[in-house]
Amino acid sequence: MDEPTVGILHPGTMGAAVAACAAANAAEVLWCETGRSTASVERAAQFGLTPVATLAELLDRSNIVISLCPPAAAEDLARDVAGHRFAGVYVEANAINPARTQRIAALLEPDATVVDGGVVGSPPVGGKSPTLYLSGPDDATACVEALFTGTTVRASVLGVEVGKASALKLAYASFQKTSRVLVALAVAMAREHGVDQELMKVASRRTDSYLSEPQYVAKTAARAWRWGPELEEAADALAAVGLPPEMLHAAASTLARWHEVKDDGELTLTDALDRLAQP
Known part of the structure; x- marks a missing residue:
């Protein structure tokens, strides 16, 4: 046309x-x-x-x-x-x-x-x-x-075939978004035990890892209101083909702790971790 x-x-x-x-x-x-x-x-x-x-x-x-x-x-x-x-x-x-x-x-x-x-x-x-x-x-x-x-x-x-594009989007999102949630949990655990700086030193040796980008945790928190439902969709897609959905449900549940900071561009890493530790 x-x-x-x-x-x-x-x-x-x-x-x-x-x-x-x-x-x-x-x-x-x-x-x-x-x-x-x-x-x-x-x-x-x-x-x-x-x-x-x-x-x-x-x-x-x-x-x-x-x-x-x-x-x-x-x-x-x-x-x-x-x-x-x-x-x-x-x-x-x-x-x-x-x-x-x-x-x-x-x-x-x-x-x-x-x-x-x-x-x-x-x-x-x-x-x-x-x-x-x-x-x-x-x-x-x-x-x-x-x-x-x-x-x-x-x-x-x-x-x-209608469904292929959706499957590819969710397959990628399930990895990319869950990986960011795991970074937040790793940094939060390290901070609670006073070893967060040491964790960053370890991560800096692997620059191809999301763990070397802890500053992205605040961006993850601000986007949690969108990312959580995406991961629930991805979990449903896994379940529909007989694959285990529990990991993605858990990641979505973690993201739910940040729903109150929707699109907050001023959020810091410390703020995000504080909210993660005290829902």
């Missing part, structure tokens, strides 16, 4: 930045401002997204809709879209397990064509270049891939 109109649901930190990249090859990128926070309004304006008043207007005008929201909201959002009988390409790009992605596809089809998506990497700002993995019908994935041609979002098609 020639320069499609794109709708983004809803422009969080990742969604707004990804949508801004799509704008390079789109006629317009829309978002629905009704009921959204002041932070969302400011973020959307910063990235040059066009506000509309209702979800119905966004869906009526859009050829491609990209859903990037907290995992818990993914199915409710898809159900709202299905209620409007959206007939374009719906990119389910949330960090949810393959079974949920397939349920969402069943909700939206046959009116819409569903593409499974998974973003691996940081938001595409400041030189960062994440990969948007895609799986689904060839024509639809080609349209989404074309949206990001020449941008800092790399699109990569995994095949036609």
